[in-house]
Amino acid sequence: MSEQDKYSDVESAWLTCKHNHIGDTVTINIAGTQFRTLITTLNKLPLTRLGKLSADFTYIAQPVPNEIYFDRDSMYFRPILNFYRTNILHFPHDLCVPLIRLELEFWGISECDLAPCCQEILENFDILEKEKGKLEKEFNSFKTIKTTHYEGGCESWKQRVWTFLNDPTSSRGAKVWTTFYLLLLFTSIWTVALDSIEGYRVERPVNTSLLKDNLQFSDHQMLYLQKGSHPFLIYADNVVTSLFTLELLVKICVTPDMRGFLKNVFTIIDLLWAVLHWCWFTMYMTIIDTVVNLGSVVPVFLLTFLGMMSLSLRVLRLSRIVCYSSGLQVMILTLKASGKEIGLLILLLLMGSMVFGPLIFYAEMSVSSPNIENIPVGFWWAVVTMTTVGYGDMYPSAVSGYVVGGVCVVLGMVFTGLPISVISANFTKYQAFARSIRSQERKGKTGETGMEVR
Amino acid sequence: MSEQDKYSDVESAWLTCKHNHIGDTVTINIAGTQFRTLITTLNKLPLTRLGKLSADFTYIAQPVPNEIYFDRDSMYFRPILNFYRTNILHFPHDLCVPLIRLELEFWGISECDLAPCCQEILENFDILEKEKGKLEKEFNSFKTIKTTHYEGGCESWKQRVWTFLNDPTSSRGAKVWTTFYLLLLFTSIWTVALDSIEGYRVERPVNTSLLKDNLQFSDHQMLYLQKGSHPFLIYADNVVTSLFTLELLVKICVTPDMRGFLKNVFTIIDLLWAVLHWCWFTMYMTIIDTVVNLGSVVPVFLLTFLGMMSLSLRVLRLSRIVCYSSGLQVMILTLKASGKEIGLLILLLLMGSMVFGPLIFYAEMSVSSPNIENIPVGFWWAVVTMTTVGYGDMYPSAVSGYVVGGVCVVLGMVFTGLPISVISANFTKYQAFARSIRSQERKGKTGETGMEVR
Amino acid sequence: MSEQDKYSDVESAWLTCKHNHIGDTVTINIAGTQFRTLITTLNKLPLTRLGKLSADFTYIAQPVPNEIYFDRDSMYFRPILNFYRTNILHFPHDLCVPLIRLELEFWGISECDLAPCCQEILENFDILEKEKGKLEKEFNSFKTIKTTHYEGGCESWKQRVWTFLNDPTSSRGAKVWTTFYLLLLFTSIWTVALDSIEGYRVERPVNTSLLKDNLQFSDHQMLYLQKGSHPFLIYADNVVTSLFTLELLVKICVTPDMRGFLKNVFTIIDLLWAVLHWCWFTMYMTIIDTVVNLGSVVPVFLLTFLGMMSLSLRVLRLSRIVCYSSGLQVMILTLKASGKEIGLLILLLLMGSMVFGPLIFYAEMSVSSPNIENIPVGFWWAVVTMTTVGYGDMYPSAVSGYVVGGVCVVLGMVFTGLPISVISANFTKYQAFARSIRSQERKGKTGETGMEVR
């Protein structure tokens, strides 16, 4: 509908009001509040409830002639009546979306007729409700790890052990156990970390020359092959792993729902890790010296690979902390929901490095011995510069390089700033969700008793 | 109007109410809601609709003496009536801007009479609408690259090929093709990247001494002239370029609108690149050795320039990803709209470096062998410091330098933080726009059918 | 209540309005505004005030039959009546929370019946009020350090001295004193700082070889043991400490509330520091040379420990600035309230370093002499990279290391960005709180007189 049409509507309404008789108006009583309007106004939308009535309203109105009564809220009716007059359907932004929908349905008006700004509000409401629902479900999935499987018909002591091992909030002892468990986890990571320090390793009788000939190991890697792990670290690692294996076995024994337990991602990590670690340990104790002396490629790689897998899995086990920290849960759900923005961030950094990598290489070519020796290294320089890390292993040293570097860092700050600001906004939103979900849960427990009191 | 006047207005209204007769008031019936006010109040603005009526209202009012009826919304009338009383025209902020405009027009009141806070709302509404309209247009321009040119009266198989090559959403095969195309693009960039690594280049018979005498090449540049590209990389690059050239030729054959296609910026890049690459390749294969041996300046520069152009264009071709990622589209439109802020950011960094470059140079003069040897290098140090990149190639080492450095980094953080926060806010706004535009498009398809149902 | 039920409600209301008699409706007069509704609607919630009345309303309504009068606000009644009709209780968001509560209580409706969006508003209001109350208390605790202890019945000159020393706003002299006091504090820190510079220390006759044999001191530590503090610095330090000790003694003499004063955290720091410093100084002057020459471990460690304690305490004394800067007070309260977010930030950095430390070690193993020599050093590299500090003491130099580094920095920016954005939002909120608390205090002083005028 064009601006011109609107104006002529306005004009005609005015003319109508000036010359028509009282008989041409109808009074609509909305729960005590009277609205008087022209019948011609109501006729504009003949397929709606009021439009249908406008023809034959006289025999409906009971108390006063020309008056019809509806038991609705006049606050929500006013914008609807104005829609008949102006063809613009706008509800004040502080009205309730479900109530608006209810009224629209009652009066027979489609949501598509809403003004764009109101449609946006309805949409945002729907999106928020959907996101909140999803979040609630995901929060519950974090909890079910602790709380399900209880209903199974198992003996009392099994259930107690299960609760003790899985729910840190169940008792004081369970809390202590969880703390101890997390400490063990950190210990197991630190044994590997300390094992990587050269000074903590011990010499072993190795035929280096043979190994060097057969394999393309770097000097750094050779150094680690020539020396073995310190016996104390191996011992400590075994103690920790034994404890974890024991805990896992106990859990398998007492779980009321074996199937669900084995499907759980944390169980799989634990199980895999235990198997891997003991395999690796057996092999390491028995054949490592022989293997290294023989200098054959495959077993050495296999052992190294097993060791690295064992380590990665013990780092993955850290994810169990997620079950205990609600802040981390919100963070993970935020990252999940911000996949698009993180993708954009990575894409922008990649494209930026594709553009600035070659540029800096060409810009620095005139320098006798530049830090940025080739384009792939330039890609890395661009990433380090755009993220403002700036290690200083590579830096421009010609004037043209300074210019490229300046542009690169400005664009980088913009590129990294924008997606992160969006992800931050998501995080704030999700935190508010989480808070409201938690408070509703609390209310849910007390609300029902309150209902009975009234 | 001063504060004093307002007060006397208030007082006179009160006195009026105390002593005047009922006959001095008029009842205005706005669609059933009655407003009673003093005629003197309405007389204050004699050029508006109500002001004009106030003199001769008696013969208009029909049902009850001293009552006039208007079929308008009472919600929007209340602030207007209050404007007559208080000379302040304020609408609640949750009312609809187009409806406010409609009412102002009806009652004959200018927008300039609105209170400043309301004027701001109207302006922001206009700005948002304008920006949204612009954004919608720009989004469509991204799409038209894919979807236009279809109506041309060309054969069916041509159209099918065209759609296949241009619209990745048209079929499964088109998606695979797009993925393959992007992979090719990356390959073509990597061939150049790998070519820049010294170890991947092969020796060629070059008379270095001659070249060195004639030109001022740096050692690093000489190294690249002495060695040629690896045959495999040249081969791979040619295969990729051939594929692109083929794709371009096919597109030219099947395009239904040759003119529009050739005007398209992506086509121009593709075309230019193909021509440049083949020129460069022909020259490289035939004359490079002769040229390098002869040591004459112009051809060497020409070849190098052609090679660099060929590379830059293949990086520019990466921009084609924009057509496939809506996140990137929003990002580009944000950057376009935030041109002023980016300009401010660059201006601030430039001015900061102009100020802190000389300062750090003088501050570091007392050190025996400072890193910051002269003022132009100080400019670079200031940029690196203000953006918190901090390569470490230059850093202050005197107490005066520490002070300058501290002030520089604090100002830098403020200078870079402010514009980026504004650009981030723009990005969030544009993302919301993009979302609402997309959802309106979706509704647009289903909405019309919904209209008919009612 | 399902969607279906709602709809049937709507339908029945409509049917009722179409066929029932006027006698089935009741008029509720809310301070002059009439609401007419069906008695069946009111019967839906029989335990509320209106529900109870609906049975026997006839004998209550006085002026007009079928009308009951309540002296309440119709604005707040409208949503309540709509709740009877639609089972959704929603108040517009610009209504006042305490008034909403008052009305709910009056009409006998539970807060649990509110729609989720409104419940959130009520909760946020409660949370804000609670936080504001807490903040007000904490602000006052900062102030009480200055203003309490006055009422004690001590002589006039004591009180004057006390006020002079504690409240910088009391007089011009007190302001000068505070400035002088802060300058002294900085001087006392700088004496220690200058003492650590090698060039400012003087030789002392020490039997180094003996000391070296007995203890595992590093070369750097030996250097400090071999040289003594410069006499001038010791002299300056003593002057400053004497002044502080004097101030403390004066304060102890004039304090009106000895107990509260000694419990104050700032007094404890001052006291401890004075004692420590004089102990250390006596020992240092008398026995240091003997001790160092003898090379026995315990006294050397004791002296060093005392010296370090003395320094830490003088840095802690800097916290006294908090009493003078309201910005710092808000900052500290923000950090207190954001404990969870700071914990999350640290947890994320720790977990990130646990994951990326080993990864970068394995990724860099293939390099002959990598910077990242072992996993614990890798943890540090991960922290430096994730926070974008990027010293450059360690950096990846293999392609696999570049990939790990890129992922690490992207995740790091997200990990650090999110909690800091939440803490920033808290800071903004707390600043607004502080502003409103201050303005209320100002009003509180003038408001009461204003009350009397009216």
Next chain:
Amino acid sequence: MSEQDKYSDVESAWLTCKHNHIGDTVTINIAGTQFRTLITTLNKLPLTRLGKLSADFTYIAQPVPNEIYFDRDSMYFRPILNFYRTNILHFPHDLCVPLIRLELEFWGISECDLAPCCQEILENFDILEKEKGKLEKEFNSFKTIKTTHYEGGCESWKQRVWTFLNDPTSSRGAKVWTTFYLLLLFTSIWTVALDSIEGYRVERPVNTSLLKDNLQFSDHQMLYLQKGSHPFLIYADNVVTSLFTLELLVKICVTPDMRGFLKNVFTIIDLLWAVLHWCWFTMYMTIIDTVVNLGSVVPVFLLTFLGMMSLSLRVLRLSRIVCYSSGLQVMILTLKASGKEIGLLILLLLMGSMVFGPLIFYAEMSVSSPNIENIPVGFWWAVVTMTTVGYGDMYPSAVSGYVVGGVCVVLGMVFTGLPISVISANFTKYQAFARSIRSQERKGKTGETGMEVR
């Protein structure tokens, strides 16, 4: 007033409504809308307008007994009436602050009775208005530099020259001139910058040994004393300065308001610079060689000082760009208004460095040759780390140092993040202000004509 009192109020109102006669209520007609309330309710605040009337309202009410009429807005009266009932005075947040004030004044109610949330809104409104007013004034002060001084009764050509030199928007030529002027400014900075590069300087006959004996110049400074500026740079600098001097002289000749012109900060900078430069140049050309050869301290220092002053002033002249970029103007006003936050940022960085400087020194003491050699250097390290610049000139290398570094960087990110987020918010606010001020100016020009049309 306590919660208990409120409740009893509610109860009494209810009891009143149940048992009292109709005669105890009064009807207040607010411009057609009727409010009926108990006289006892109005009696609660006897000193207000309604309270005073409640005793003797019968003889005022004219049309109907027990009804008083006021020509006010019922929207603003409703909360006021509710205040009589509940003792809580709350206005919906979308009402207009000036109108609320007008109504409060009319009904004789003090602003102090408002609920805290509403008081905050009124205060924020006042603060915003004040800030906006201040901003408008400051914006105008930027403009007056260009536009004042015109009214003086000077000849036409003088005015034309003046406008040409000062207002770049006045004509096309003025724009070109401004661009040329800014280019000159950059040139004049670059001449100094290039002069600092060693390779661009020329040898001069200097008796170095003599100078070295007399003064404590560093090697770096000696290098600059031994070599003189390149003649071309001196020539270029003189040309540029001559042009600036000429422009200044022309301005002085044509200025219509000599006094205001000479008081202007930009004029003072220009004048000072011109004088300084020519002094320095004369001295440099005549006596520099003699002075350096003689090796006397004072003249060398004087010459160096003059040269440095000349440079700083030419950098200060860059501030003239502020007159041309509205973005910069907003930035400067933001920084002015955020003085408190910038102070907090600097204070936090200072305190952080005071704490972490000594900590890192002690933590690194066990390393044989640490980078962080003493505490003052540790202060610098702390600043570089907290701002995430991370040059890498100093970095921890012991485990205890890693821990201190980690804590330092986390706290630093929080410390720098919070004030900058507040300053960013200020910047956004000021940008919105600037936009609205500019649009009001535009309206101001067209608005008045619009007034006449109506």
